[in-house]
Amino acid sequence: MATFRDTLAQLLKARIPVLLVESYEEQRVIAEITAVAHDAARVRTPRRLWTWSTTRGLVSPDGAARQGTTDPAAALDAILRLDEPAVVVLSDLHPALGAAGRPAEPGVVRRLRDLAVAFRTGPVPRTLVLVTPVPHLPVELAKDVTVVDFPLPSEPEIRAVLDGMIAANATSGRIRVDLDEAGRERLAKAALGLTLHEAENAFARAMVDDGVLDARDLSVVHEEKRQAVRRSGLLEFVEDSVALTDVGGLENLKRWLARRDGSWLAEAARYGLPAPRGVLITGVPGCGKSMTAKAVAAAWHLPLLRLDIGKVFAGLVGSSEQNMRAALRTAEAVAPCVLWLDEIEKGFAGGSGDSGTSARVFGSFLTWMQEKTRPVFVIATANDFAGLPPELLRKGRFDEIFFVDLPTRAERAAIWALHVGRRLRHPAVAGELTVDHALLGELAELSDGYSGAEIEQAVVGGLYDAYAERRPLRRDDLLRALVNMVPLSVTQAEKLDAVRSWAENRAVAATAAEDWDLDPRTATGPGRPGGPHGGRAVEF
Known part of the structure; x- marks a missing residue:
């Protein structure tokens, strides 16, 4: 892939007159342009670098500011008179071009068009570079300006900042660094998607927080990323306080996820491994799909982003595709991260009245899933297999x-242990009730056919009975809550049978083989063909 310097060198040699670079990092852009413009090996004819801003006006390569050039129109007139090989970087021109809802200044637009013609046909190579955080152009300039992508800092650039800050502070004795090579790599990768200034701020905060720089400071870097995600408006930064141990059962799925921890690091690349693309989790509602998405982000120490498909489709006609691309770009900028799409079948359901918008947005998402190279791990959850398009299910997505x-x-016993044990930590709840093997076995037996969410609600219901009488929780409270609840396996029995039938040969069982409730009469179990539960019996 061509770097910014390679692309810029080609454009300068081709004498493209006006370029636009979208970036908040003016100084880094100017440094990159300077490196190319002064390199005769890249551009044949070296160019002198001029800069312009509304505070200093037009500044020559020797640092002298020209009087009377702080006005954009006056500055463009002065630039038009330059008769030497030059690259002129303008930092503050976007307000005059109609950014942020302002009307464009006709005189500035006209001068830019005249300048483009003069630079294209003039005797000496000259190029104008507009550096702006707001990539807005009037329609009159659409064919005269070439947009150049300027990537956020790479891992080596961020790593250089981190190593420099460690070297500058570790010798003073005020900061203790407790990071090995892998830890430094994780911290640098966590800062990908930030500007160099933002990354430096995050590392500085991590150092002064407790005087120690270690793996726990990943959370400080994630806080900086949270700000960038919040500004996008399309993604939600989800707090990942749930641990994988808080998910009862699903050992097969948890093992699969645990084996991919750190697979986006350089150590995995030396094995020839690509970063994992993602996983689709479908099945019965209330059985831990969404909780697993939250838990894996916490286990991998990665930020968790939730994509709200409803926000993607909100807005003006034709903006949905742009919203999806913007959301995916934000996710890639924050990578490595986990991108969570909850109930994906509803988000892309569409309808006959949307003029094909859903299909186009869904197509953009599928193409990105197939071709993405940044370590964005996608976790999609679905309750209704019938709403899943076949293109989503093929390998490669x-x-x-x-x-x-x-x-x-076995899983029900683990879920009961989690929810009851967690509540008994409170002094007002704890009494003579003991979470032992006998109690868990009894509760697991009586809750046959209950989902994890229904078991949790049974615990909550029992707590309400105890609270009403201001006493500790008792075994009878839990049993009463179970008896009074009609589980989904009864109210939606036919639908659950259809879901299991679909999954039998299309999906892998999330339940581990050792957790199967084998029936000696049929020798079948969850995940086995013909068993009471669907999903291929593959153990990781």
Whole structure:
């Protein structure tokens, strides 16, 4: 892939008159342009670098500011009279071009068009570079200005900043650095998607927070990324306080995820491994799909972003595709990260009255899933397999498709242990009730056919009974809550059978083989063909 310097050198040699670079990092852009413009090996004819801003006006390469050039129109007139090989960088011209809802200044637009013609046909090579955080151009300039992508800092650039700050502060004795080579790599990768200034701020905050720079400071870097995500308006930065150990059961899925921890690091690349693309989790509602998405981000120490498809489709006609591309660009800028799409089948359902918008947006997403190279791990959850387009299910989109069924007896016991044990930590709740093997076995047996969410609600219901009488929680409270609840396996029995039938040969069971409730009469179990639960019996 061509670098910014390679692209810029080609454009300068081709004498493209006006370029636009979208970036907040003016100084880094100017440094890159200077390196190219002064390199005779790249551009044949070296160019002198001029700059312009509304505060200093037009500044020559020797640092002298020309009087009377702070006005954009006057500055463009002065630039037009330059008769030497030059690159002129303008930092503050976007307000005069109609950015932020302002009307464009006709005189500035006209001068830019005249300048483009003069630079294209003139005897000496001259190029104008507009550096702006707002990539807005009047329609009159659409054919005269070439847009050049300027990437955010690469990992080596961020790593150089990190190593420089460590070297500058570690010798003073005020900062203790507790990072090995892998830890430094993780911290540098975590800062990808930030500007150099933002990355430097994050590292500085991490150092002064407790005087120690270690792996725990990843959260400080993620906080900086949260600000960038919040500004996008299309993605939500989700707090990932849930641990994988908080997810009861699903050991097969958790093992698969655990084996891919750190697979975006250089150590994995030395094995020839690509970064994992993602996983699709479908199955019975209330059985831990969404919680797993939150838990994997916490386990991998990566930011978790949730894409709200509803926000993508909001706005003016024709903006949905642009919104999707903007959201995906933001996710890639924040990478490595986990991108969560909840109930993906509803987001791309579309309809006959949307003029094909849903299909186009969905197509953009599928193309990105197939071709993305940045480490954005996609976790998509779905409850209704019938709403999943077949293009989404083919290999190459997701690494694997998992099916989450109603919890087995062993999984139900683990879920009861999690929810009851967590509540008994509160002094007002704890009494004579003990979470032992006998109690868990009884509760697991009585809750056959209940989802994880229904078990949690049974615990909550029991707590309400105890609270009403201002006493500790008792075994009878839990049993009463179970008896009074009608589980989804009863109210939606036919639908669950259809879901299991679909998943039997299309998805991998999220439940581990050792958790199967084997029936000695049929020798079948969850994940086995013909068993009571669907999904291929593949163990990782």
